[in-house]
């Protein structure tokens with residue numbers, strides 16, 4: 001049975017998915033709903049499909065680097081596919097975040113002091129120019145979300161994360177650089193989904209998403 005009081009998103013708080021969920025449902029959701037952060041996009045699909053949550057919000061496509069591969073794959077292989085009941089576009093402004101000790105090291109020895117850059121895999125293709133000119137030799141480590149990336153840098157002395165400004169506050173790390181995305185107009189479109197109920201007719205939005213999946 002569906003737990004009608006939970007709305008899931010890719011957490012922890014501070015992700016762009018969190019921005020999307022609050023943009024769509026409000027800072028505090030109406031009707032005693034609660035937000036629940038999940039660790040991966042796959043977890044979001046499982047939770048809505050098995051009825052653990054009423055709704056999920058997942059990233060679908062980005063204006064700079066196109067489809068969010070995890071979501072496309074899951075939309076294609078989840079059977080029955082959840083119903084898409086809405087969508088919302090979030091302006092994605094990326095920041096370079098780091099612990100104060102890392103910033104100190106950069107000040108002393110330059111940007112070569114940064115050995116690792118953490119972020120969500122979808123982000124690399126949105127910040128190609130900045131990464132190539134500032135951290136060409138650092139290892140890029142892909143993790144489950146940008147906010148998790150920010151949290152990882154808190155206890156490291158030579159790592160930065162690419163994440164949102166909200167993630168900086170939550171992870172208690174500092175901003176090294178702002179607006180590092182290639183395009184000023186960088187947007188990600190998110191889908192709002194609920195469990196598919198056998199026999200219900202697919203909406204026009206549902207069908208338009210299917211057409212986009214087929215186009216790939």
Ligand SMILES: O=C(O)C(=O)C[C@]1(C(=O)O)C=C[C@@H](O)C=C1
Pocket residue numbers: 010014015016017018059062068092120122123144145146147188
């Ligand atoms: O890691 C996050 O903050 C997410 O919400 C995921 C995600 C994505 O998968 O596209 C969402 C928006 C941005 O394009 C980058 C990352």
